Amino acid sequence: MKTDKINDTYYGGFEGEPEIRLIYTNSDESYVLKIWNGYFETLLGCLIQIESVQSNILSEYDAHEGWYEESPWEVKNIRETLHLFDSFDIKNLTEEEAKSLTNILPVLPGLKDNIIILLQKAINRNGNVFIEYD
Template sequence: MEIINNKYYEGYEGEGEMQFIRYLSNGDKYVLKIWDGYFDEIMREIQPEENGWTGLAYYYNVEEPWWERPWKIQDIDIVIKQLRNIKTEQLNKEAKELLIELCDILSSSWELNEDVWIADE
């Protein structure tokens, strides 16, 4: 079964859309659809580490592979740490809520050893 959450894309239909796709251990697929403006707002708050960009921020700032095809998030634990370290004062209400949801999705998938992919639709 495919479960779709489009809460963070409603009202933005036809504009840029990101998808976080979690493959659940029970065989289901959970798809979180996001307006790319919210995603960009969150990603702008991640700063490079001492040795440069890492985790999701590396792909966002350097390679952007999701423009070409869906790709599996590597090092989910690093991505979780990056997202949890974001200072939310600068984020709007929806981006703050989305950040919490992304942390929850990634944390659960990491604990259960599930894959999460990103796609640009």
């Protein structure tokens, strides 16, 4: 029997707003990380400042393709995506960027850590990762 776990920590209080679901799944379990789109897009926007847009997830975000057009959208290169999120550090933001994100900035490190945990589970347990946009 498949076990399903849902973490809505990053969506609570934003009900009715656009929602992103990162989903890890394999034959035994699935784990869903529900995220307010504002948090997710802010994190990706910060990553674009420090990483190449050639990354599969960043190129999809930048072009508004992938999960924006096709949901669920499968993350093909989970290791690359893990490395991408692992590279995020709020210390790399300029002072101006940090000021513009005053209300969101404190949430980003925890969100990043939860995304990394999900991606690492998929790698360790030979699972798949999908992004759903609602």
